[in-house]
Amino acid sequence: MEPLIAEDPAHIGHYRLIARLGAGGMGLVYLGRSDVGRTVAVKVVQAEYAAQPDFRKRFAHEVAAARRVGGAWTAAVLDSDTEARVPWVATQYVPGPSLHDVVARDFGPLPEASVHSLADGLAHALTDIHAAGLIHRDLKPSNVLVTVDGPRVIDFGIARALETLAEGPLTRTGAVIGSPGFMSPEQVRGLKLTPASDVFCLGSVLAYAATGRSPFGTIDSGLHALMFRVAEEAPDLDGVPKSLLGLIQACLHKDPSGRPTPQDIAARTGEQAARPWLPGLVLEQLGRSAGQLLDFAPPRPATPEPAPARTPTVLESPPSAPAPVPGPDSPTSPAPSPGLHPQPGPASPDAQQAYAPPPRAPFAHQAPTQAGAQPPTRKAPGSSTRPRLRMVVLAVVLIVLGIVASVLSQGR
Numbered sequence: 340m341e342p343l344i345a346e347d348p349a350h351i352g353h354y355r356l357i358a359r360l361g362a363g364g365m366g367l368v369y370l371g372r373s374d375v376g377r378t379v380a381v382k383v384v385q386a387e388y389a390a391q392p393d394f395r396k397r398f399a400h401e402v403a404a405a406r407r408v409g410g411a412w413t414a415a416v417l418d419s420d421t422e423a424r425v426p427w428v429a430t431q432y433v434p435g436p437s438l439h440d441v442v443a444r445d446f447g448p449l450p451e452a453s454v455h456s457l458a459d460g461l462a463h464a465l466t467d468i469h470a471a472g473l474i475h476r477d478l479k480p481s482n483v484l485v486t487v488d489g490p491r492v493i494d495f496g497i498a499r500a501l502e503t504l505a506e507g508p509l510t511r512t513g514a515v516i517g518s519p520g521f522m523s524p525e526q527v528r529g530l531k532l533t534p535a536s537d538v539f540c541l542g543s544v545l546a547y548a549a550t551g552r553s554p555f556g557t558i559d560s561g562l563h564a565l566m567f568r569v570a571e572e573a574p575d576l577d578g579v580p581k582s583l584l585g586l587i588q589a590c591l592h593k594d595p596s597g598r599p600t601p602q603d604i605a606a607r608t609g610e611q612a613a614r615p616w617l618p619g620l621v622l623e624q625l626g627r628s629a630g631q632l633l634d635f636a637p638p639r640p641a642t643p644e645p646a647p648a649r650t651p652t653v654l655e656s657p658p659s660a661p662a663p664v665p666g667p668d669s670p671t672s673p674a675p676s677p678g679l680h681p682q683p684g685p686a687s688p689d690a691q692q693a694y695a696p697p698p699r700a701p702f703a704h705q706a707p708t709q710a711g712a713q714p715p716t717r718k719a720p721g722s723s724t725r726p727r728l729r730m731v732v733l734a735v736v737l738i739v740l741g742i743v744a745s746v747l748s749q750g751r
Contacts, residue, residue: 354372437481438544449618476537479544556575
């Protein structure tokens with residue numbers, strides 16, 4: 340499981356999404372929970388396919404058919420919305436790793452008895468799928484989930500919707516329907532598929548489970564070389580137990596008519612299926628995974644911290660409310676707003692002499708702009724509090740003296 344990212348939706352239908360389970364060629368798969376707490380797998384179709392009317396029609400048909408499968412060996416379809424802007428389908432969540440992860444990452448090739456049980460379970464799954472009128476078309480180790488009760492097949496029927504598109508990007512030259520290394524010769528040649536195609540894929544899956552490798556190699560040698568080996572060359576079955584060799588060879592017959600049916604496979608493997616069917620180390624891992632799922636909770640989004648209080652700069656408008664009048668013992672009191680200086684009320688001359696209002700704060704155009712410029716400083720206590728009155732008195736005295744001087748000069 341991987342955490343959701345910002346682009347992922349929080350809900351799809353009635354399901355709250357809590358994690359990512361994986362991604363495929365058709366869309367994304369999410370882990371979701373219903374309103375009553377049931378865990379589901381929600382597969383969402385990619386927008387480019389959702390925009391094609393032919394795909395939507397076929398997708399709706401396949402989902403309706405897949406609802407009828409729902410056997411003991413597949414993941415049952417629980418809900419869907421094929422008419423949504425982005426179609427989706429919700430299936431039963433199977434709590435187990437894929438066969439690919441068990442073999443390639445965690446454990447290695449399975450014991451002979453486990454492969455017999457795997458063949459029996461997959462044969463029953465294909466029987467249910469084919470009985471519903473579907474062909475899986477993409478049976479591979481990553482589409483087989485390993486559980487305590489047996490294997491479970493997922494993603495059945497969806498590949499058929501992609502294949503039946505008449506035109507579009509999926510049918511362009513070089514497009515491949517299926518997974519290289521686990522395809523049938525009919526898929527490689529672009530022929531019409533039958534249920535026998537799934538049987539060929541089953542043989543490849545069994546060979547992988549028994550040996551840890553694909554019977555036709557990997558894509559490292561090139562896609563076309565791999566597809567040629569699938570269509571024309573004999574599989575590499577070195578290391579397959581003798582009790583399984585004949586069954587796997589029959590499944591990998593190049594001619595579809597020469598392959599056994601899923602019912603034939605179940606009849607040959609049912610008596611040899613082991614209970615429990617998995618090694619102890621794998622069962623221990625399944626137990627730990629189930630416990631982690633029960634305890635899993637989606638991470639909560641971080642609560643944003645409150646924004647710190649902003650301090651006004653000299654370029655911002657000053658506050659509109661007047662500040663309290665500072666007292667004579669508070670030389671560091673904040674300056675009042677420009678243009679709203681409080682006027683002192685009636686008081687004694689001594690009190691008036693002691694009161695010295697602070698200077699106005701500079702506006703934007705009064706801010707110092709030259710290097711070394713100093714802001715205005717506060718006058719020291721004891722300086723004149725009425726500079727304008729003194730200037731007026733001095734001007735009146737000068738005018739009177741001027742008039743007197745003029746009269747005296749005329750009298751002479």
